[in-house]
Structure formats: structure tokens, C-alpha cells
Amino acid sequence: MGADHRAFLEATLPHLDVVYQVARRAAGDGQDPEDLVQETYLRAYAAFGSYRGGNTRAWLAAICLNAARSTARRRRRRPWEVPIRVPLDTLPVAGTGGGRYSADVADVVIAGLDAQAVSRCLALLPEPQRVCIVLMDVAGYTARETAEVLGCPRGTVLARVHRGRRRLAQLLAEAGVTHGQP
Amino acid sequence: MDSHDRDHLLLTAFLAGELHPADARRWDEHLLACEQCWLAVREDRAGRQAAQVLRQPAPPALADRVRFAVELAAADTLARERPRHGVRLRWRWLAGAGALASAVAVTVALLLPGGREATSMPAAVAAVARYAETVPARQQEAGPGRPAAPVEVGRPVTVAAGGQRMVLRVWRLGRVEAVVAVSAQPFPMPARGVTGRGMAWTARLGKIGLYCRNGHTSELVAAPVPADQLAALAARLPPA
Numbered sequence: 103m104g105a106d107h108r109a110f111l112e113a114t115l116p117h118l119d120v121v122y123q124v125a126r127r128a129a130g131d132g133q134d135p136e137d138l139v140q141e142t143y144l145r146a147y148a149a150f151g152s153y154r155g156g157n158t159r160a161w162l163a164a165i166c167l168n169a170a171r172s173t174a175r176r177r178r179r180r181p182w183e184v185p186i187r188v189p190l191d192t193l194p195v196a197g198t199g200g201g202r203y204s205a206d207v208a209d210v211v212i213a214g215l216d217a218q219a220v221s222r223c224l225a226l227l228p229e230p231q232r233v234c235i236v237l238m239d240v241a242g243y244t245a246r247e248t249a250e251v252l253g254c255p256r257g258t259v260l261a262r263v264h265r266g267r268r269r270l271a272q273l274l275a276e277a278g279v280t281h282g283q284p
Numbered sequence: 285m286d287s288h289d290r291d292h293l294l295l296t297a298f299l300a301g302e303l304h305p306a307d308a309r310r311w312d313e314h315l316l317a318c319e320q321c322w323l324a325v326r327e328d329r330a331g332r333q334a335a336q337v338l339r340q341p342a343p344p345a346l347a348d349r350v351r352f353a354v355e356l357a358a359a360d361t362l363a364r365e366r367p368r369h370g371v372r373l374r375w376r377w378l379a380g381a382g383a384l385a386s387a388v389a390v391t392v393a394l395l396l397p398g399g400r401e402a403t404s405m406p407a408a409v410a411a412v413a414r415y416a417e418t419v420p421a422r423q424q425e426a427g428p429g430r431p432a433a434p435v436e437v438g439r440p441v442t443v444a445a446g447g448q449r450m451v452l453r454v455w456r457l458g459r460v461e462a463v464v465a466v467s468a469q470p471f472p473m474p475a476r477g478v479t480g481r482g483m484a485w486t487a488r489l490g491k492i493g494l495y496c497r498n499g500h501t502s503e504l505v506a507a508p509v510p511a512d513q514l515a516a517l518a519a520r521l522p523p524a
Contacts, residue, residue: 107354111350122341122342122346123340126338127338137449144353144357147358148357217338220337220338224338235331235335236335239332240336242339245300257296261296266331267328267335268331269331271331271334274334
């Protein structure tokens with residue numbers, strides 16, 4: 103008989119929100135994040151009988167990323183690739199009215215946060231940095247959990263997320279400074 | 285390790301919130317003097333804050349959808365395993381006492397019709413029937429004199445079964461609760477289905493009657509009522 107689905111749901115449904123955060127960013131072009139969440143839970147349920155416990159939400163995130171990758175492979179498309187290069191000066195980030203962007207990167211970014219712009223800039227980052235940012239800053243995983251999901255050392259995760267955050271801030275600031283300039 | 289490497293380690297520890305108290309003072313002094321590290325800290329914080337803007341709670345219906353999909357998978361697993369169990373029993377008895385074993389096998393088959401029916405049913409149709417089975421029976425009667433107006437129960441649930449996406453709604457009509465599944469793809473007619481007028485068909489899975497009508501979308505109504513009453517029941521439901 104299959105694994106007890108009640109026990110499975112009890113153990114995994116409290117993590118639905120974080121899995122959804124991962125799915126929203128991991129879903130490839132044309133893939134519905136809610137479909138990806140359902141696929142994640144069905145895969146997890148199928149494997150629940152052999153699951154030996156541990157960090158359930160890290161386990162779910164790893165399944166979600168794998169499900170996104172296999173869907174993308176089926177569609178012969180990688181999920182984390184940027185479908186269209188968006189010129190940075192078209193991003194709707196509030197401008198600062200001049201000055202070199204590097205002088206006040208943080209102020210520019212915080213002043214004009216726009217989810218769409220952040221999403222586009224995030225898509226421009228290299229995949230390893232992007233995945234770390236999604237797991238840690240968007241979904242709220244710790245560095246240790248992220249390392250477990252990705253199967254890499256925790257130090258690597260910290261380095262990637264730091265580089266990614268800095269680049270993300272710079273991209274947003276560049277967009278903010280360029281936007282509306284003559 | 286040179287001074288730059290040490291500063292970098294301190295920076296990483298600081299950003300991870302793991303700076304050792306013994307290093308805190310040295311780090312503060314360094315941060316005041318080093319423009320590069322100060323910028324790194326500010327950009328890291330800004331990037332983290334920006335990414336947090338992307339947080340969005342899961343849609344309220346997603347938990348229902350996931351729960352249903354898992355329950356469906358669990359029911360399918362059970363349905364697949366029951367016939368295998370029946371076959372094992374049958375062979376054991378056949379080896380021991382021919383005629384008696386046949387009788388046992390027939391009994392087992394009769395006791396487990398749902399599993400066999402479910403496995404021969406298209407996955408999308410079986411999913412709707414399973415959902416209808418989960419709807420609790422209501423005891424209240426319709427008001428006297430006229431049929432009760434349909435009232436929607438709960439929230440719509442979106443599921444995918446057999447590669448077909450559909451939205452499931454539950455409607456209460458007097459004492460009957462009917463599940464209505466709407467999909468852009470036509471629901472495949474089961475092997476034992478009966479074609480009706482136009483492109484409609486009816487079928488039965490256990491105690492659940494199924495009625496499908498096709499237009500610009502396909503609509504499958506499932507309820508625990510006799511098949512001949514389903515068309516009339518479907519006519520009382522609001523258009524999809």
C-alpha cells in the first residue's frame with residue numbers, strides 16, 4: 103500500500119507557502135507555478151514511503167527544483183534562463199535624479215522597489231546566484247537548508263547569495279539612474 | 285592569510301549574522317575606514333531587501349488543490365493494489381481446491397468493483413468522480429413547493445489529472461451536492477459510457493453518476509444520483 107497520505111499532508115502542507123515561493127521563480131516560461139507545486143507534492147508523496155525524515159521543507163524545495171528542471175527538459179528549455187533580454191533602461195524603477203549609481207546604490211534600490219523590476223533584474227543574474235537568492239531571500243530558507251537543497255557547501259551558498267544580492271542591487275540602481283535620463 | 289582575506293572572512297561572517305563577539309569591535313573599526321566593505325554591506329542589504337519584495341503568499345485554494353491531488357493519488361494507488369491482491373488470492377485457492385477457488389475469486393471481484401472500474405476510467409473523469417465521493421451527504425431537504433436555487437459550496441479547486449486541467453466547483457441543490465468540472469479539453473467518455481443528445485454522455489462510477497456536456501468548454505457533472513436524473517440536475521446549475 104502507498105504511504106499514508108494523511109501523514110504526508112500533515113508533514114508537508116505547512117510548507118506550502120515556501121514551496122510556492124520556490125515554484126514561482128523556478129517555473130519555466132509557460133509553466134504554471136501552481137502546476138509545479140502540485141507536481142512537487144505528487145512526487146514527494148510518491149517518495150514519502152522511502153523518506154527517512156530530516157528537513158522536510160529542504161526536501162520539498164529540492165523536489166520542486168528537480169521537477170522544474172525535468173519539465174523544462176521535456177520542453178527543451180531551461181527554466182532559469184532569461185527568455186527575453188530586457189533593456190535595463192526600460193525597467194520601471196524610480197530614478198534618483200542623477201549622480202553615479204555606485205554612490206548610493208542602497209538608497210536608489212530601496213526608494214523605488216517594484217516587484218516587476220526586481221523580477222526582471224533577478225532573471226539577469228547567473229543561475230547559481232539566482233537560485234540562492236530565491237531560496238534564502240524570497241522563500242526564507244537558511245543558508246544551511248539552501249546548502250542541503252543544492253548539495254553544495256554552506257560557504258558556497260553564502261558567497262553566491264552575497265554576490266547575487268550585490269549584483270541585483272547594482273542592476274536595480276543602474277536601471278533607476280538610467281531611467282528618465284536625457 | 286593576508287589582511288584582505290581576513291577582512292573578507294569577517295565580511296562574510298557579518299553578513300551571515302555570525303560574527304564572533306571577539307571580532308565585532310575590529311570589524312566595526314574596519315567598516316568605518318574601508319569604503320569597499322561598507323559598499324559591499326550596503327549593496328548586500330539592498331539586494332536582500334529587493335528580493336524580499338518578491339514574496340507572495342500562496343493562493344488560498346492551492347492547499348485544497350494539493351490535498352485533493354494527493355488524495356487522488358492515494359486512492360489510485362489503493363485501486364491498483366486491490367485487484368493484484370484479488371489475483372493472488374484467486375491463484376492460491378485455485379491451486380488448493382479448483383471449484384471452490386473459482387467461487388472465491390468471483391466473490392472477491394464482486395466485492396471490489398470500484399477498483400476495477402476506476403482503473404478502466406479515464407484519469408480526468410475518475411478524478412471528478414473521486415472528488416464527488418468526498419463531498420459529504422447533506423440531510424437538509426429542499427424547501428417545499430419549488431426546487432432550491434443552487435448554492436456554491438466552498439471554493440473552486442483547480443487540478444490536473446491525466447494531463448487535463450480542470451476547475452472543480454461544488455453546488456448544493458436541495459439535498460444533493462453536485463461537483464461540476466469545467467475544462468478546455470473534452471472529457472473522454474469511459475468505455476461503459478452512454479452517448480446522449482448532442483455530444484453529451486453519461487456514465488457511472490460506483491454510486492456516482494456522471495453527465496458530460498460539451499460546448500466551447502467541456503462540463504462534467506458528478507453527483508450521487510441515478511444517471512437518468514443527471515441531465516435535469518445539470519440543467520438547474522448556472523452556466524460555466
